[in-house]
Amino acid sequence: MSDLALAGRRPFGTDLLTMVGRCLRLSRRNTDAVLMSLLLPVMLMLLFVYLFGGAVNTGMAYVSWVVPGVILLCTGFGAATTAVSVTQDMAGGITDRFRAMDVSGAAVLGGQVAASVARNFLATVLVFGVGFGIGFRPQAGPVEWLAAAGILLAFVVAMSWFSAAVGLLVRSVEAANGFTFFVMFLPYPSSAFVPIDSMPSWTRGIAEHQPLNPVIESLRGLLLGTPVGASPWIALAWCAGLLAGSVALSVVLFRRRTG
Template sequence: MSGYALRDSSTMVRRNIKHMIRYPSMTVLLVGMPVIFLLLFVYVLGGTLGAGLGGGRGAYVDYVTPGIILMAIAGAVQGTAVAVSMDMTQGIIARFRTMAISRASVLTGHVLGSVIQAMLSVAVIIGLALAIGFRPDAGPLQWLGALGMLVLLSFALTWLTVALGLVSKSVETASNLPMPLVLLPFLGSGFVPTDSMPAGVRWFAEYQPFTPVMETVRGLLHGTPVGGTALLAVGWCLLITVGGYGWALRLYNRNLVR
């Protein structure tokens, strides 16, 4: 990327961050739901579900936190689809086309701004989890590995939601299309082990993209081996990134020539 494009991209990142600060209601809503789910599962269901793990509420908060973290990331990137759809439907892109700015900077600004917002959501969830009993055994390298995995997932899902925002005909549609991403932790190992599920549901839970990511983050935070699970998680993230980026770029270029 040229210095010209980097300058324009940094401007677009600042634009998205200013929007996030100036209109915090969306951020509060997207972060608030994972916070509610964390408190609900730990304090209402944690005793019973923790007993099934061979421990109590403390064991369950250790287990469920990675699932809530992924839910927070999915919620944060959901806002990206809304922001992209607003840009495409409210005329700002047409205005950008008349200015001497890099075409790629608009999408780059959305992607990087969304990753920053997702990491802020992750920080909120981890801070709350630590306050209510989450006790990871990770060392500095394991924490860095877990953070890298979460950044990679955020980057992948952001490109996917950028494409969903571009393909949407309205802001309302853009807010609904990414909703399955928020539900995937429920249909994986986010809240209960997959071996406790019926056969058909267990098959889907074990092979969907979020499960290896959750198991990798859980293993890193608790200092247990992750083995091939980490490679599978990285593979899924790269596949989603390439697919989302290609889809988004094609839709964006098609909209620009109209």
């Protein structure tokens, strides 16, 4: 089989769990990448809060304003590293070996996405922990926490599948690494670190209509008890569209690369 069809001989769940375990073991061995994905967002949060926070007027404690943005930066960067993992597997020939063993493409790529979700869970917990330590005090109840977690999960899954598609599209690890740094800078032209109304008019237009901004606004509103308006629905619509397009593109690219 050369597409993303379900595995024939073994249960799909068995192959998927095997691929997830493999990806997590590889992540654990890649100490440099793990440390960077965990420590970089924390360092940026401390930098913004203690060096720039006093100069930015957000109408609330700056740490409360910035934590949702740092979480998106953290999860976006972590999900984007899926592109590097997929590219390494394709370039190294391991994917062809899996296909020869009748492991489905859905299991191969699904394992990468599931491992990305697990890695991002750890990084998010760390960011929240540091945020609590420096003064972040959310006002959310159980329902708001669940809603925020659902939106964040939808974003991570959609971005991870998009990154998997990019990993199938590019031919070198260097190109995949370039994509991760592009994703890392996406939160900057948004309300992640400064209010949008403080930006120049042309930047404000970009910030208001880019896909990460409604996710950030949703997390901030849900966690801090401020009005969210339609942001959660817009965020979920962006995630659903990105997920559907990424899965479809992954199907086409996986067939083309392994057929």
